[in-house]
Amino acid sequence: MDREGDLSFPNNVVYAAKQVCSLGRLFFACMVAGGIQYAWALQLSLLSPYSQSLGIPHHHVSLTWICGPIAGFVVPPIVGYYSDRCTAMMGRRRPFIVAGCLVICLSVMLIGLSADIGRLLGDTKEHCTTSTGPRWAATAVYIVGFWFLNFANNAAQGPARALMADLSAAGNYMPSVGQAIFCGWMAIGNVLGYMAGADSEWHVWLPWLKTTACCEACANLKGAFLTAVIVIIISTSITMYIAEEKQLDNAYVEASSGRRGCICGFGDFFKSLKNLPPSMVKVLAVTAVTWLAWFPFIQYGTDWMGREIYHGEPQGPKVAVYYAGVREGAIGLLLSSICLLAAAFNTPHLCGRLTSRVVWSLSNFILFGIMTAMVILGLVSTEGYNASFTAGLTGPDPKLRVIALSLFALIGIPQAVLFTVPWAVASKVADDGGQGLAIGVLNIAIVVPQLIIVLTVGPIDKAFGKGNTPAFGIGCAFAFICAILALILLPKTRVTRGMSTATAMASREG
Numbered sequence: 001m002d003r004e005g006d007l008s009f010p011n012n013v014v015y016a017a018k019q020v021c022s023l024g025r026l027f028f029a030c031m032v033a034g035g036i037q038y039a040w041a042l043q044l045s046l047l048s049p050y051s052q053s054l055g056i057p058h059h060h061v062s063l064t065w066i067c068g069p070i071a072g073f074v075v076p077p078i079v080g081y082y083s084d085r086c087t088a089m090m091g092r093r094r095p096f097i098v099a100g101c102l103v104i105c106l107s108v109m110l111i112g113l114s115a116d117i118g119r120l121l122g123d124t125k126e127h128c129t130t131s132t133g134p135r136w137a138a139t140a141v142y143i144v145g146f147w148f149l150n151f152a153n154n155a156a157q158g159p160a161r162a163l164m165a166d167l168s169a170a171g172n173y174m175p176s177v178g179q180a181i182f183c184g185w186m187a188i189g190n191v192l193g194y195m196a197g198a199d200s201e202w203h204v205w206l207p208w209l210k211t212t213a214c215c216e217a218c219a220n221l222k223g224a225f226l227t228a229v230i231v232i233i234i235s236t237s238i239t240m241y242i243a244e245e246k247q248l249d250n251a252y253v254e255a256s257s258g259r260r261g262c263i264c265g266f267g268d269f270f271k272s273l274k275n276l277p278p279s280m281v282k283v284l285a286v287t288a289v290t291w292l293a294w295f296p297f298i299q300y301g302t303d304w305m306g307r308e309i310y311h312g313e314p315q316g317p318k319v320a321v322y323y324a325g326v327r328e329g330a331i332g333l334l335l336s337s338i339c340l341l342a343a344a345f346n347t348p349h350l351c352g353r354l355t356s357r358v359v360w361s362l363s364n365f366i367l368f369g370i371m372t373a374m375v376i377l378g379l380v381s382t383e384g385y386n387a388s389f390t391a392g393l394t395g396p397d398p399k400l401r402v403i404a405l406s407l408f409a410l411i412g413i414p415q416a417v418l419f420t421v422p423w424a425v426a427s428k429v430a431d432d433g434g435q436g437l438a439i440g441v442l443n444i445a446i447v448v449p450q451l452i453i454v455l456t457v458g459p460i461d462k463a464f465g466k467g468n469t470p471a472f473g474i475g476c477a478f479a480f481i482c483a484i485l486a487l488i489l490l491p492k493t494r495v496t497r498g499m500s501t502a503t504a505m506a507s508r509e510g
Helices: 012-016 023-029 031-053 058-064 067-085 094-112 114-120 136-170 175-198 216-242 250-257 265-275 279-309 319-344 347-354 356-382 398-410 412-418 421-429 435-464 469-489
Strands: 492-495 506-509
Touching: 023 136, 023 175, 023 216, 031 058, 031 094, 031 136, 031 175, 031 216, 031 279, 031 319, 058 279, 058 435, 067 094, 067 136, 067 435, 094 114, 094 136, 094 216, 114 136, 136 175, 175 216, 175 319, 175 347, 175 412, 175 421, 279 319, 279 356, 279 398, 279 412, 279 421, 279 435, 279 469, 319 398, 319 412, 347 356, 347 421, 356 398, 356 412, 356 421, 356 469, 398 412, 412 421, 435 469
Parallel strands: none
Antiparallel strands: 492 506
């Protein structure tokens, strides 16, 4: 009997995705996640420093990231809701992935060329080696590209995760396996992206990258972002070829949605929240506090290396030292991605042995220790932000530099849990084919704390005048709180391999 027309079949995921029989095909079907993450890695490692080189003050940099929570709140619920019900011939996930990746390509080109476009739009004609003032036209172009990049990332990554859940279910693999593969590709994308961001030779290999408005550091950024276009095109093409989907049956969509015609956006999305399992509320709460701990490092990690460890500044005579620190920070993020990759494939095993709540809690205790060490290291390196002490410094203390790189590497271990456990749980509880909706809801638990950090870190930074230490201190506090909350709020769950159902369910203990 043809399952596609059988509405009694318990889960449309299995027949919406064609069978993926081997882990090898499942692995390469998720390659687009690596391409998306490549661009994201460049964004995380280079854009906070670059925005300051355009003239944005340090205490206002966090406000440029406000597009992240806005995009994360608006895009994933809508895209997730529509992708669960999309009846396009390409399938229900792939159209959104293709559209999102195309916009990512346009966005990274806009960011990379922002200095040159800004000069054409009226910025100073002075050569970039002598210009020190703000370049507002370039800043405007950069911010437009930054906003589009964040919206496109959210539009593509949610369906990509949901596609992985669909294909895992079709191949009778437990959800954590699919999410571990997704996390693995994120780590690969991170490694390649951070390698590109740490490279200081783009302007040598491609001399045409340097222009009157764009000197060495800017040209290196431009070269790295242009490679992102190539990586995304290749990875998206491979995913589209391997991850075949069947067209979703209109009859199923009409029966499951209870209406015909167009979906009314947010209204329908929030009505759908009542169908989420009650345990999801606890998962959302712990997820939110976890991300409150992570966002200070995500936004300011490379800036911390450039300022606190290398004692540089994004403008003025210490700009070369600052960008040397930023590149070193990108190398640190590369090392963290290698640790993330190694830890990601062990996470399902650990969750099976220790339960997901213990693994989640331990990861936050580790994060607390690392962030505390970074706060102490920054204070030691600058002697408590003693301006007279740092004024004469032109580089890092070798011992402190090694310790800082080690901390960057170790942070990949809790990050592996961050990128797998919450998403695997969300996929498991969505046992009726609503993985897109579940992932959209989980994104809200991420963007709300990001908005809180974006709006509060800048004023705190300005009030204390202690560089990145106040933000990292906030991260320490929330990491400790979340380690306790995970043990209290989350139920004991062990992942078991599913029989013929689309997702494996967690067995409750105690």
